[in-house]
Amino acid sequence: MAISIQNVSKRFGKHEVLKSINLEIHEGEIFGLLGPSGAGKTTLVKELAGLDVPTSGANFLFGERMPSLKLSERIGYMAQSDALYEELTAFENLQFFSELYRLRGKRQAERITEVMELVQLSDDIGKTVLNYSGGMKRRLSLAIALLHEPELLLLDEPTVGIDPVLRKSIWKAFIDLKKTGKTLVVTTHVMDEADKCDRLGLIRDGRLIAIGTPAELKEQTNSLTIEEAFLSFGGEQKHESNGDGETDIEANHS
Numbered sequence: 001m002a003i004s005i006q007n008v009s010k011r012f013g014k015h016e017v018l019k020s021i022n023l024e025i026h027e028g029e030i031f032g033l034l035g036p037s038g039a040g041k042t043t044l045v046k047e048l049a050g051l052d053v054p055t056s057g058a059n060f061l062f063g064e065r066m067p068s069l070k071l072s073e074r075i076g077y078m079a080q081s082d083a084l085y086e087e088l089t090a091f092e093n094l095q096f097f098s099e100l101y102r103l104r105g106k107r108q109a110e111r112i113t114e115v116m117e118l119v120q121l122s123d124d125i126g127k128t129v130l131n132y133s134g135g136m137k138r139r140l141s142l143a144i145a146l147l148h149e150p151e152l153l154l155l156d157e158p159t160v161g162i163d164p165v166l167r168k169s170i171w172k173a174f175i176d177l178k179k180t181g182k183t184l185v186v187t188t189h190v191m192d193e194a195d196k197c198d199r200l201g202l203i204r205d206g207r208l209i210a211i212g213t214p215a216e217l218k219e220q221t222n223s224l225t226i227e228e229a230f231l232s233f234g235g236e237q238k239h240e241s242n243g244d245g246e247t248d249i250e251a252n253h254s
């Protein structure tokens, strides 16, 4: 078991943001967390990354209770807002994070080349991050999360601001990573991405309202699409487009 979330609740003041979440995520699967803005996805992923703690309940990664420093090398976390040094070049950012993960010498150079090829930023590696577009920053953040070849990737909206063609190639990379036994947890608003996950957890108002494979969720609700299934399970739905021709469950997401 890669992840075991046991009766996790989270409260910010009076606001209960996560409500008794129970969920197990297997090694080698791509698990999608799907839900409208404010549902609690980021809060949950942050707890899994060890950056926040539940008010009650506990999260276990590889059998170890989070937060655990010991596990940080086995986790790659990509936050929703990019944590990059904007005044440095992409290469300098990659070097900095490599050092944190004790990647040095030839291995460091190899990994930097590999991850930048994967996100198609090799030609921009010498540019100052300040001059990167939003989508380029997302891709650089993803490259950094992948640098140390973690067993578990926690990716909070990894493809926001990335065009559909590149998004496709990034998803191909996710599937390749899964084939090598890695576990991926991905939050998304985009329905065609949800369909690519092995299993999905639908979250609304801090509650996990359904868990299953995309096919199961559609079958259970007699739906043709995940979007419809989400609605049947009691999720909020706005039938709008996010501008990329993809359907979003929450179009006003920032």
Ligand SMILES: Nc1ncnc2c1ncn2[C@@H]1O[C@H](COP(=O)(O)OP(=O)(O)OP(=O)(O)O)[C@@H](O)[C@H]1O
Pocket (backbone or CB within 6 Å): 012, 015, 017, 035, 036, 037, 038, 039, 040, 041, 042, 043, 044, 080, 253, 254
């Ligand atoms: N540090 C905090 N203090 C108070 N409230 C918070 C804090 N962090 C998150 N929240 C609240 O928790 C709720 C869930 O937020 P969260 O970011 O987890 O949602 P989300 O599903 O990831 O949404 P989005 O897709 O927009 O990121 C929101 O109502 C948010 O305002």
